[in-house]
Amino acid sequence: EVQLQESGPGLVKPSQSLSLTCSVTGYSITSNYWGWIRKFPGNKMEWMGYISYSGSTSYNPSLKSRISITRDTSKNQFFLQLNSVTTEDTATYYCASGRRVFDYWGQGVMVTVSS
Amino acid sequence: QITLTQQAESLWISPGERVSITCRASQSLLYTDGKHYLSWYQQRPGQTTKALIYHASVRTDGVPTRFIGSGSGTEFTLSIEHVQPEDFAIYYCLQTLKSPSTFGSGTKLEIK
Numbered sequence: 315e316v317q318l319q320e321s322g323p324g325l326v327k328p329s330q331s332l333s334l335t336c337s338v339t340g341y342s343i344t345s346n347y348w349g350w351i352r353k354f355p356g357n358k359m360e361w362m363g364y365i366s367y368s369g370s371t372s373y374n375p376s377l378k379s380r381i382s383i384t385r386d387t388s389k390n391q392f393f394l395q396l397n398s399v400t401t402e403d404t405a406t407y408y409c410a411s412g413r414r415v416f417d418y419w420g421q422g423v424m425v426t427v428s429s
Numbered sequence: 430q431i432t433l434t435q436q437a438e439s440l441w442i443s444p445g446e447r448v449s450i451t452c453r454a455s456q457s458l459l460y461t462d463g464k465h466y467l468s469w470y471q472q473r474p475g476q477t478t479k480a481l482i483y484h485a486s487v488r489t490d491g492v493p494t495r496f497i498g499s500g501s502g503t504e505f506t507l508s509i510e511h512v513q514p515e516d517f518a519i520y521y522c523l524q525t526l527k528s529p530s531t532f533g534s535g536t537k538l539e540i541k
Contacts, residue, residue: 318477359521359532374529408478414525415468417489419478 316340318409318420326403326427332396336409336420343367343390347413350383350394352405353422360405364413365392399427431455431524435533441541447510450536452522454503458485459526466526469498469507472535473518481520482507512538 322334336348349364363373365383373381377396385392396403406424410416432455442448458465465485472478480489482498485505497508509516517540522533 357519357535357537359523359535361523361530361532372528376529410478412480414466415480415483415489416470416478416523417480421477 316411316418318411318418320407320409320420320423322407322423322425324424324426326399326425327429328400328427329398332394332399332403332407332425332427334394334407334409334423334425336392336394338390338392338411341411341418342387343385343392344387346411348383348385348392349410349413349416351408351410351416351419353408354405362394362396366413401427403427430529431458431527431531433522433524433531433533435520435522435536437536438534439537439539441539442512443541444512444514446512447508448512448538450507450509450520450538452500452505452507452533454505454524457502458505458524459502465501465505466524467500467505468523468525469496470521470523471516471518472521473515509538514540 317339319337326332345367347364350362365371380397382395404427406422408422410419434453458467467485469482486498495510499506517538519535519537521535
C-alpha cells in the first residue's frame, strides 16, 4: 500500500523559509512523479510543483524562484522548500504522487506563517 | 493558465438522492491522444484526499460505481447516485492538460 506522510514545522516566521518532508512507503520515488499541493483557508487549492522519477522538477510559475523540490532516494523522501514566506503562504500542505492524476496523497500538514 | 470554475460552492442534499457537480474549463481539456485531462477528487475530514475519476470518466480502482464522471471539451460533471452518508465531503476538479495544473474552487456536499 502506498502511503505518504508530510512532516515539518507548523509555524514559520515571515521572511523565513518553509521546509517540509514527505516520506513515502510502499513505492519507490525513483518511479513516478512526486509533488506538493497546498490548500488555503477558504478551500482554494494550488499545485506547487513536482519532482520526477529522474530528479527533474517542474514548478508553478506563481511561486517564481521561491520554491525548490528535492529528494533523497536513499530515504525515499522528497522535500519542499519555500523561501521568503509571507502570511499569504499560510495553508495546509500536501504531498501527492502522480503527474496526470494525483493517485495518492498525504494527510496534509498545516503551516501558519506568523511572527 | 487554464481556469476551472465550479459554480456551486455548496450543495445541500439528502442521503439517497442524486447530485451533479459541474466543472467548466476556460479551454478544451482534450489532448491529441483523445483523452481529457480532467480528474475529480474527494476530501473528507480526517481522510487522505482520494482520486475518484480521471480522463473525465474513468473511475479509479475501488471507487464505487455510484460515482460517474462525464463531459467533454470544456464542460464536465461528477454525478453521485444514491448519495451515501460517507459522500458528504468537498469535491474538486483538476486539469493536468497544461502546466501549471489547476484546481476548481471546490464544491462542498452538505446534508439537507
